[in-house]
Amino acid sequence: MKNLKTNNVSVFAKFKTLLLIVALSCFNSCDDNELPEAGSIPDLTPPSALFSASQGEGAGDEWKTVFFSNQSNSATSYSWDFGDGNMSTDFEPSNEYSGEGTYTVTLVARDNLGVESTFTDTVEVTQPPAPTVPDPTLINADFDKLPKSSGSDCSCSAWINKSLGDQGESSSGNGGSDNVVKFDNNEPDHVYQEFEVVPNADYTISVVVQFKSLVNNTPPMDAMFEIRVLSGSGYVSGYTPTYYTDSASFPQDDFGYTTIAQVEDAANNLLTETITNPSDDSYITYTYTFNAGNNTSVALFMRGIGGAATGNFGYNSGDEEIRADSVVITAN
Incomplete structure (x- = not known):
């Protein structure tokens, strides 16, 4: 019996040893994903992309x-x-x-x-639609006889810059009275007005003009009508334009463009057009386009040219009288 008991204990001890070996073998060969690293914790806050x-x-x-x-x-x-x-x-x-x-x-x-x-x-x-560009605002664009800041009423009211020439004068025509501005025979007459524009926008300018018949029916017909749109970069240094709402508020001198040399500088011109006498004394509409470039303000300058240079301004309207009935500028 003693020997049996001893044998039983020996068998049991060998069985326990075998279990321990199997367990250790399993532990050493298990995949890392099946058992967590020592000291690791679960990812309780995984990322969420948005x-x-x-x-x-x-x-x-x-x-x-x-x-x-x-x-x-x-x-x-x-x-x-x-x-x-x-x-x-x-x-x-x-x-x-x-x-x-x-x-x-x-x-x-x-x-x-x-x-x-x-x-x-x-x-x-998506490309946004181009913003709506407003039409420029011109004061007295029909050249009516209106009050000005000093002196008598005139069709050139809101259009005077005495640094650049003589003021255009009131006249009647195209079915009305005192409703056109004239550029007299052999005088340096002009009109000038500044207005606001949108940079890089395109504009159309339409001017209704009449050339009177030849003086004494004698050639040559030398009178011409010149239209210029001038960039704001040519304004007198330090000048900030003001866009007035009535003709009596406009200054008449020493603002914006102050010399004919500035006007005639090609770098300052966004548009330069010259209309010759069409040998037709009816009122004709002339239409042109210009781009505002990088300007927020420009000036419209119109004058008669063609005659021999006289006076302080170096130009005059030539022999035939020229009349402007209206000017319209619209955004394209």
Whole structure:
């Protein structure tokens, strides 16, 4: 019996040893994913990727840029695919697209444990419509006989700049009385007015003009009518234009353009047109276009030319009287 008991104990001890060996073997060969690292904790706040997008605004190509707002949670790094071949790892990037279109944007957000979240959305890039450009405001564009800041009423009211010539005079024509401005025979008569424009906008100017018949029916017909649109960069240094609302408020001297040399400088001219005598004394509408360039203010200067230079201004209207009935400027 003693020997049996001893044998039983020996067998049991060997069995326990075998179990321990199996257990240790299993522990050493188990996959790391099946058993957590010592001291590790679960990822209780995995990342969540999310973004919103807004299109740029403003002049030029600013509309092509899309700005992305990152609304992800629990992430520490980001990978962006903007759908046009461009990538970024910035937190809140922007991307300039080549033009209009629908683009698929993908954001991958990661945390420090390497866990990823992906969010995909489309962005629509559209070119905004061109803003409506208002028509310029001209005062006394019909050349009516109105009050001016000093002196008697005149069809040239709101149109005087005595630094550039003599003021045009009141006359009657085209079915009305005191309703046109005339550029007299062999006088340096002119009209001048500044007005507000939108940079880079296109405009159309229409002027209704009449050339009177030849003086004593004797050639040559030398009178010509000149139209210039002058850029604001040619104003007298330090001058800020004021856009008056009535003819009596306009100054008559020492503002805007102050010399004929400035007027005739090609760099200051956005439009220069010369109308020759058509040998027709009816009122004819002449139409031209110009672009405002980078100006917010321009000046319209019209005068008679063709005669021999006289006086302080170096020009005159020639032999035939010229009359202007109206001027209209519209945005295209």
